Amino acid sequence: MSAITDLATILTGANVAVLGTSLFLGLTAVIPAGDGPFLSVVMTGGSGPEGTHNAVGLPAYQRPTAQIIARGASTPAAEALAIAAYTALWAVRNQFVNGVWWRQILPLQEPSEALGEDADGRAQWSFNVAIEKRPNAAMSL
Secondary structure: OOOOHHHHHHHHHHHOOEOOOOOEEEEOOOOOOOOEEEEEEEEEEEEEOOOOOOOOOOOOEEEEEEEEHHHHHHHHHHHHHHHHHHHHHHOOOOEOOOOEEEEEEEEOOOOOOOOOOOOOOOOOEEEEEEEOOOOOOOOOO
């Protein structure tokens, strides 16, 4: 599974949002009209892999990053959803997610309303996360 799918698993498992109803993945996801609140996860690259002395063939850890965006009819609704997502993701430490070892998810800043309103006039609150996880065993370089 990919990191974005794993993030969806974490967020749905924590009852933050429901995939396809209030949780949407990737830049091409169509966010429904309406008040929401809605949550989007967009992968944003990363800082490159981490190796160790015994990691041969694959990196010891991958370090992708993602942006989490909460949208809602009001600032309090968007902020509350962003904080719920932040809390759920922050809690991930040394655990398996969909069969892959995740060392941690580290928020890179506090949730903020820096994005302003979306195209439909909804408030947006966002933050970015850095992920440290083992490569998927099916990954080939």
